[in-house]
Amino acid sequence: MYEIVKKKELAPDVKLFEVSAPLVAKKAEPGQFVILRPDEKGERIPLTIADFNRERGTITIIFQEVGKTTKKLGYMEKGNKILNFVGPLGCPSEIKDYGTVVCIGGGIGVAPLYPIAMALKKADNKVISIIGARNKNLLILEKEMQEISDELYITTDDGSMGHHGFVSDILKKLIDEGRKIDRVFAIGPVIMMKVISDITRGHGLKTIVSLNPIMVDGTGMCGGCRVSVGNEIKFACVDGPEFDAHLVDFDSLMRRNKRFLKEEKIAMNE
């Protein structure tokens, strides 16, 4: 059992937990994730490691309540225990001094982006961050991102804060201004990652995305998380979750993420 030692609401329907999981904390690296199961009848769901503290032996997760399992998790309070919590899973991000990196996070995607951007900063990169949300209330980790970024841009779909529009608008602007960019990291809704990827492809700008297919075991055993990358089948849980954006078949990922739409609705109405 894994105790929730801290709970914080970051935005409506977005919660942060700090969970006591010493073994996971000892090995965790940016870019990796955990799989948890809230209780006996619950589903196993993957969540990115948004932060870790090796001394305290804790892992921070940030999640959006989108369905039954994340809602159920949202009801849990400080002091409650999560039944299963396994990790760190997946491959860590490749952190190096690339020069100038652009880190783009959309919606809840800012949570997994944060530790990567921080590690890139520590590795002496110049970090330009672009974070966006549907509106001001849904924007998360703005202060944290500010602290670790050399430049921070904010966008909202409705214009309630920062640039009125999409994160991709800012990226286009930076490229058009001829800014030197050595690598792009983009995490967010699949459609956002696809748009970013289409923009950078034309400029030969290497782009890394973190994919979020439906998972079960997270150990390479079920193949449910398979994605098509460079026309090869890859298992996101062991080969990823990060891949070269220009090789990813985003359309197939979007389709596969709707595999259980009907069942998910049934579960929510339970």
Place this chain on the structure above:
Amino acid sequence: MPVKKEKQPMREQDPKERIKNFREVPLGYTKEQAVEEAKRCLQCKDAPCMQGCPVGIEIPAFIESIKEGRFEDAINEIREKNSLPSVTGRVCPYEVQCEGVCTLGKIGEPVAIGRLERFVADLERKKGIRAPKKAKPTGKKVAVVGSGPAGLTCASDLAKKGHEIVVFEALHEPGGVLLYGIPEFRLPKKILHNEIDHIKQLDVQIREDIVIGKTLTVTDLLEKFDAIFIGTGAGLPMWMGIPGENLNGVYSANEFLTRVNLMKAYKFPEYGTPIEIGDRVATIGAGNVAMDCARTALRLGAKKSYIIYRRSREEAPARAEEIEHAEQEGVIFRFLTLPTKYTGDDQGHVRRMECLKMELGEPDESGRRRPIAIEGSEFTLDIDTVIVAIGQRPNPLIPQTTRDLEITKWGTIKTDESGRTSMKGVFAGGDIATGAATVILAMGAGKRAAESIDEYLRKNVT
């Protein structure tokens, strides 16, 4: 009185009923039937049957005990060698193991060794299993990685010898394929839990949610343990690499069975994990795994459940009993058929498969006749779920993260007869060393490894 040529028949749930539930299909022998069956044994001096059992159960002895109504003696004799008798009594491919070499098999049906094993194991469970005997502590610690039949057997044998054992399991429950793969109607989970509790009574500690290679590495374990056994199985699903395998509605057998068995999707939405099943389901392959999938599909409400296999019935690797059960339940067999492509609707959901008819040519390296496509034999089949059950490869996580461990070109961990790997103090066995095989072969490997680990630990006593 001449011996009866046939086995005592097994009572079973009616096929029409059983496809509506997940309860066990064979119902087991009654006491009378077990004694009758035991009387058929000739008590051969050379006991060829024992040669056919990878864990070396004293078969004539336990059968003699049943014949004389000493059921407790019978189970004790079995437990000497086999720590999961109610499992093997259900899923062992006995027709090619112990029963395959039984003397009686020459004149009729062999003695129903598997069913007798199951009978005494079930009887014992009803009475409550007694704590097994244990040697005095040796002070040595062994880490067992993976809680499938190989790991559990190795753990239990080493614990009986007085070593301290910790089993590390990646999933949230122990059992390996016995838990997530083999369905409830063939191996009720209650029975598996019971066998595992029995092993826990030997003070074997089982730690779930720990992925070796990720949460801890083999090197980490070597710092805290005197020896390591790796029994991580062959869990990596294989694909055919044909167009359309990424469509929605196409599952690997592992995903399909894991959702249903481990996550209990058959009780969705009471349990959170969903499964989506269409009216027409095609399972590709004809091994035990494929039969389990095709039969599970029926129980989840499929109207038509096909087995698609590129060779003929004779070559099908599943146990004879599984194929019979599948047939009784109405699974439709399409032998000599090769899928070449899946196509979907505008939502990206699979709706059709294209196939070729095959014929058998000369035998290949495996000794089985090679299937050859018949020109111009293309046809399509309307389907809305596909389950790919064409085999599994060894789990790569440990090989990938343990540099000093020698691996074969098939991805298995290289071991000698007794389970030693290229790393000192590290042993391996079961599907991770042999490639996908059987429960009893994995148990045999776990047992041999336990013996050589014990020897290794005693030699290293300082």
